[in-house]
Amino acid sequence: MLNVGVDVGGTNIKFGVIDENGEILLQETIKTEPGRGSRAIVMSIIQGVGAILARTSLRHEDVTSIGIGIPGTVDSKNGVVVYAPNLFWRNVEIVKDIREAFNVPTYIVQDTRAAAWAEYLIGAGKGLRSVASVTIGTGIGCGMVFDGKIFHGALNTAGEFGHQIIDLDGNLCNCGRRGCLEAYAGGLAIVRDAKKRIPGIHKLLHTNPSTVGVHDVYQLAQEGNAQARELTDNVVKYIGMGLVNLINITSVDLISISGGISNAPSELLLDPLIDFVRNRAYESVADQVRICRSDLSEDAPLIGAALLFRETSDQTDSALAVSPGVGSQASQSS
């Protein structure tokens, strides 16, 4: 049973042929080039799926499903990307074209939810009831699976973890509001603060100002730079507040962390983050909730997208389940 996963990002589009256990058998990457417009990118996705199938000698009828992860708000039920700022997409219907091209059940979901789905099925959350997958990079997002179902929210905007307010009337966020977590602990915010608080940071790093990145701040902190260490301690505090809020509201079994922060040395970020949560979360859940680095890491959205078909096929009440895509009807009848 083979499935095709597609992980659409603002920079790259990843394609994978994935078996029912979530094993990636084959993977390809092409450039997204969002400036080409939605039509051209949808055509590239169709060509990319065709190309990776050709490499495996698989026929379309050998493929169980195609699943797509998108960085933005997605109406999974109707197969429409509502808003994807990195792609400059608004209300782009995508599932219909891809399903017609391959005559295979086709699903679409926000990439963070695809990642959470992968963690729930085959990652750190395997066997648990409720899983959240928090990605901390330039943006900060969260996918959630509750009782075996991906949680979308009434308007498909659930899990905007980075836009929870942690400081009323605080820093201006990219979303246009003030005080969002992302405006303090997102990659852009960390680099902005580092340039402000560590004068001549690029000289310390023997680079030019435009190339200073979050990993440089982590590196300086690791080397003992006091200001950099203060910045990473602040990141722990801000992300920690966000995680405590998430845990207190949802009571999830597990939170897996991926993105830049998970690549930093554990003693710098992940370990103090776990301590923060243990000390601050509501007492009865503080010791129980599991927090870990994602072992699927950057492959999680690709794998989760490819396994979206299981959201309906694993449910006994599939007809009533929150459908991950319009292709679910075909899935149920096949």
Ligand SMILES: [Zn+2]
């Ligand atoms: Zn915001």
